[in-house]
Amino acid sequence: MESDADVETIVDLMESELGPSSRKQDGSARTKFNSFLKKHIDRNLSITTITADHITKDLFGKFLAFLFKDPDIHWQTSMSYLSSIKRQLEEVTGTDLFRSDPDWYRRCRRHLQKQYLMLSISTGKKLKQQAPPMTIEDLRSISTILFLRNDKKSLVDRTLLNNQWLAIGRSSDVGTIHFSDLHWQGNFFLIDVTRIKVSQQQTISIFCSPICWSIDPFHALACQLLVDPYNTSPKVFSQVTATTTDAHVAAYINRLLKSVYDYDHEAKLTQNLQSHSARRGGAAFASSNASVNLSDLAHRGLWSMDGFATLLEYISPTAASDQNVAKVLGGWTDTKQGGHPPTLACFDDESHHTFTRVSDYAKAIRLLHFAKISPKGFADCLTATLLMYYRDTLKVSPQHIVHQEMQRVHATLSPICQCQEELLDWGSKIRKRFVMDNILALPLHIVKQSLSTEEQAEQFVGIHTFADTLERLLLGHQQLVLANEELKNMMRQILDRLSSTPTRGSSDRSNAAPEQARETEPAPTNPLRPPLVGQSWPAGLTTLKGKKLSDFLVQYIMENLGSLPKDSSNRGQKDCLRAVEILSYVADLSSIPPLPPSSCEAExxxxxxxxxxxxNRCELTLVNGLTRAANGAQGQRNRRRSGKLTGIVKGWSELTDQQRAAFRLMPRITFSGS
Known part of the structure; x- marks a missing residue:
């Protein structure tokens, strides 16, 4: 049985449970109340020294007038301050002024609200200042601007805002998502979202967008992972630090939106967008679609609906209702027929040569860039999305880092072919399959751009010219055409197998080919991307701003950067090699085994x-050691070192020889495959 002390402890925890936002608000209210006491009551009084005898209706009435006359305090803030000060005075002094006459306290609040309302009428200002709703056009413009910035952080920021819109979430809802929270479902994926403000967890569905790369969540996630393959953080949004509270996430998004607005030279964006604008705008946009029910929308954003919300929670991860809202937020107008993602399955009917090259390309990207994504189908869908939108993004920014990385991976395929032409050809085939899968839900101009007249007729004859009264006939026609296509595909596969049946001699040669390939395959000691003759230091490591030590170490080992020639004029290379030397104090780099060959994908x-x-262990060990050394030195202020590469190199240079030798006494970190 639990002791009385344990029960009392639990009760105390329940009564004192306040979130970081509430605690911050309490602090602001105390500061304002202390200012009131010093100016109008007694300069020696504060909320910590005041007693129950001081607390009267007259004092509280003067405090209301003090709040109303302060031009920096608006109606909603004053209401929050009143509730906070009332609760804190009851806790600190034990006064029963408010409990003895609750009607008087309610009249005070109504009177203060009326005063603010009259002021609002006379000045023309709104009683409640709300963040303006973000529109889907705003989201497109913001996503395009962030993509055009052409750096890793902006691509992650693009995914952050995209996910907030799709989750109809507060800023705190999306700031802590991990890669382990993403679950592939074949045509879409689920995200486990923690709603911090209401202390609940929720699973929501995410679908692709209808031929709109800028707001497509699959494309945003794929770009983010493609350009930063060595990021060791398990968080999807690693730019939001682990210690960040919900208020700090909101401040981060506010700064991001302001920077985007300053960049918007064509003045397309809604003014004064804030962190809550995506939640308001997403709800407004989804509700404008006739197929979205209010109850489904309320559960998607997890607005409190008492027991009804609990019922919806049981069915939400697989319910068609949430998928309906998800498709609308993704840009689909017809939620019944649309939502099928890009796929590499269109290459199943291509020649063996094309199928093999696409498979090798997808595998190369999956092994390095999408290693945090599982299962294989999810990673291949992201690759297909990159290829499908390659032509569109190439027009917007030809020299983008996303395109450079896609082309670099293509250059590793054998035999070497014309990169640009092949990637564009693959993208066209994926786009055509995507249009066929979603033909009933896409605008007519997209169908005409992607399919020939014969292909349109072969799929659906004049589907956009039929009246609503012929909808049932159209659906029946669709089923017949799909069945016909399946039969055609089966016949093509049978004919391909018959035409590609090898002779005995060719079979012997094909059996010998893998043996020859194994003989010429590089030794497993080679990195994932062995350095080429004359290869220079990676451009991404010439500027080390914001580069984490752990991310660099993974890249250093996998790209075998230690074998590259040293350039005395390259400051970034010098700092990187210095970091490797520092790492040798805490880690046994020789314990790292050879990288398994590409044929052993699981290994x-x-x-x-x-x-x-x-x-990550190496970085943490060095950060802790440097922090202890810095805080132990005289004249140094108490602060924690960061895991940035430049910061660790600088901190190491400030150590004495004796302090550096102390790192040698620590247990060496070794590679562990378990």
Missing amino acids: RVRWISAMQRMA
Whole structure:
């Protein structure tokens, strides 16, 4: 049985449970109340020294007038301050003024609200200042601007705002999402969202967008992962630090939106967008679609509906209702027929050569860039999305880092072909399959752009010219056409197999080919991307601003950067090699085994995961050691070192030889594949 002390402790915890936002608000209210006491009551009084005898109706009435006359305090803030001060005075002094006459306290609040309302009428200002709702056009413009910034952080910021819109969430709802919270479902994926303000967890569905790369969540996530393959953080949005509270996430998004607005030279964006604008705008946009019910929308944003919300929670992860809202937020107008994602399955009917090259390309991206994404189908869908929108994004920014990385991976395929032409050809085939899968839900101009007249007729004859009265006939026609297509595909596969049946001699040669390939395959000691003759230091490591030590270590090992020639004029290379020297104090780099060959995909994925764990341990050990050394030195202020590479190199240079030698006494960190 639990003791009385344990029960009292639990009760105390329940009564004192306040979130960080409430605690911050309490502090602001105390500061304002102390200012009131010093100016109008007694300069020696404060909320910590005041007694129950001081608390009268006259004092509280003067405090209301003090709040109303302060030009920096608006109606909603004053109401919050009143509730906070009332609660704190009852806790600190034990006064029964408010409990003895609750009607008087309610009249005070109504009177103060009326005063603010009259002031609002006379001045023309709104009683409640709300963030303006974001429109889907705003989201497109913001996403395009962030993409055009052409740096890693902006691509992650694009995914952050995209997910907030799709979740109809507060800023705190999306700031803490991990890669382990993403679950692939075949045509879409689920996200486990923690709603911090209401202390609940929720699972929501995410769908692709209808031929709109800027707001497509699949494309945003794929770009983010593609350009930063060595990021060891398990968080999707690693730019939002682990210690960030919900208020800090909101401040981060506010700064981001302001920077985007300053960049918007064409003045397309709604003015004064704030962190809550995506939640308001997403709700307004989804509700404008006739197929979205209010109850489904309320549960998607997790607005409190008491027991009804609990009922919806049981069915939400697989309910068609949430998927309906998800498709509308993704840009689909017809939620019944649309939402099928890009796929590499369109290459199943292509020649063996094309199928093999696409498979090798997807595998190369999956092993390095999408290692945090599982299962294989999810990663391949992201690759298909990148290829489908390659032509569109190439027109917007030809020299973008996303395109450079896609082309670099293509250059690793054998034999070497014309990169641009092949990637564009693959993208066209994926786009055509995407249009066929979603033909009933896409605008007519997109169908005409992507399919020939014969292909349109072969799929659906004049589907956009039929009246609503012929809808049932159209659906029946669709089923017949799909069945006909399945039969055609089966016949093509049978004919391809018959035409590609090898002779005995060719069979012997094909059996010998893998043996020859194994003989010429590089030794497993080579990195994932062995340095080429004359290869220079990576451009991404010439400027080390914001680069984490753990991310660099993974890249250093996997790209075999230690074998590159040294350039005395390259400051970034000098700092990186210095960081490797520092790492040798705490880690046994020789314990890292050779990278498994690409044919052993499962072993390769485990190796990358183990390498990332080792890198994180090395970074944490150095950060803790440098922090202790800095705080132990006289004249140094108490602060914690960061895991940034430049900060660690600088901190190491400030140590004495004796302090550096102390790191040698620590247990050496070794590679562990378990």
